[in-house]
Amino acid sequence: MQTWTVAVANEKGGVGKTVTVINLGAALYLCNQKVLVVDMDPQANATKGLGVEVPENAPTVYDLLDPQTRFVARDAILPTAWDGLDVLPSHVDLSGAEIELADVEGRENRLKEVLTDLSGDYDYILLDTPPSLSLLTINVFSYARHVLIPCQTHPYAFAAMEELCDTIAAVKDAINPDISILGILPTFFDSRTRVSQRILNLMREDDRYRDLLFKTIVRANTAIIESADARRPVVFYRKSCYGAIDYNHAAEELMARVLSSQPVGPLAVGSAH
Numbered sequence: 001m002q003t004w005t006v007a008v009a010n011e012k013g014g015v016g017k018t019v020t021v022i023n024l025g026a027a028l029y030l031c032n033q034k035v036l037v038v039d040m041d042p043q044a045n046a047t048k049g050l051g052v053e054v055p056e057n058a059p060t061v062y063d064l065l066d067p068q069t070r071f072v073a074r075d076a077i078l079p080t081a082w083d084g085l086d087v088l089p090s091h092v093d094l095s096g097a098e099i100e101l102a103d104v105e106g107r108e109n110r111l112k113e114v115l116t117d118l119s120g121d122y123d124y125i126l127l128d129t130p131p132s133l134s135l136l137t138i139n140v141f142s143y144a145r146h147v148l149i150p151c152q153t154h155p156y157a158f159a160a161m162e163e164l165c166d167t168i169a170a171v172k173d174a175i176n177p178d179i180s181i182l183g184i185l186p187t188f189f190d191s192r193t194r195v196s197q198r199i200l201n202l203m204r205e206d207d208r209y210r211d212l213l214f215k216t217i218v219r220a221n222t223a224i225i226e227s228a229d230a231r232r233p234v235v236f237y238r239k240s241c242y243g244a245i246d247y248n249h250a251a252e253e254l255m256a257r258v259l260s261s262q263p264v265g266p267l268a269v270g271s272a273h
């Protein structure tokens with residue numbers, strides 16, 4: 001099985017990263033894909049949003065990052081209520097990992113070292129990232145093949161995106177030559193406000209972003225907030241709401257984009273013959 005690794009990132013908070021990870025994971029699952037969500041945000045909202053309670057003392061991604069760890073990735077993976085949609089949970093202590101890893105050689109590759117083992121176990125590994133450019137996000141970028149950028153259709157969203165694109169370019173040069181931006185997913189679109197439409201038009205007209213922009217636009221939808229409260233992805237919580245429809249479309253578009261991208265690494269060599 002070819003495993004595709006997709007980081008969902010944006011240095012801004014509250015742009016829909018976690019909701020995107022949870023719902024793309026669930027929508028891909030509905031398309032018969034085997035999915036792992038890796039929660040790299042110490043707030044653990046992706047873990048909670050998939051309805052997963054981490055048993056006390058169970059290993060989490062925090063334990064895996066410790067160079068002296070006795071755990072492998074499979075020890076920490078937990079099932080969700082949906083068979084074939086799994087979570088590698090986060091822990092609040094993850095916020096200290098940056099300092100703890102400060103003196104570790106190869107600290108930006110720790111996640112990659114522990115997740116490489118999972119290659120072939122899943123069709124998709126989706127990674128949620130914290131809302132700041134920290135060592136955790138760099139670890140995600142050093143491992144992921146693709147980056148999906150949720151971008152609010154709000155003013156100021158542009159500036160943050162430019163910074164993120166620069167960061168990814170720097171990571172590509174220095175750490176992970178295989179990384180590429182899979183696309184930009186507009187979120188929180190509200191057709192009643194002129195500003196949403198204006199920002200979307202700006203993105204469509206910008207040479208840097210035009211080709212990256214997903215056709216799917218995720219609309220602002222209160223059912224998404226309710227589903228978070230119910231700790232279920234909205235695609236399961238209310239199948240016919242805008243949020244569910246939009247994320248199901250986004251998952252189809254993601255699969256099409258991923259499959260038309262070039263495989264890299266050892267599998268690419270194999271598939272060339």
Ligand SMILES: Nc1ncnc2c1ncn2[C@@H]1O[C@H](COP(=O)(O)OP(=O)(O)O)[C@@H](O)[C@H]1O
Pocket residue numbers: 012013014015016017018019020045131187188189218219220221222224225228243
């Ligand atoms: N399309 C949407 N419509 C309405 N609310 C949304 C939408 N996407 C996300 N939210 C809500 O906005 C808040 C921030 O979303 P979240 O995914 O946690 O952002 P991030 O992970 O980027 O910080 C959450 O309360 C979430 O439920």
Ligand SMILES: [Mg+2]
Pocket residue numbers: 017018019041045129
């Ligand atoms: Mg989040």
